Amino acid sequence: MKLAGYLMSIPSVQKKMRGKMNQYILMPYKKIIDNTCKKIN
Structure with a gap:
């Protein structure tokens, strides 16, 4: 993590x-966001 920072x-x-x-x-x-967007629309 320090290397990434x-x-x-x-x-x-x-x-x-x-x-x-x-x-x-x-x-x-991403999978959760996509599923939520499908439910909203």
Whole structure:
């Protein structure tokens, strides 16, 4: 976890990961989010 924090503190890595961080954070919850959206619609 410390390694991930260190890598995220490097500006060049931040630029590469900018669009993908939300994707990686939400990946475990994607199935739940999709099911909820289907129930709402």
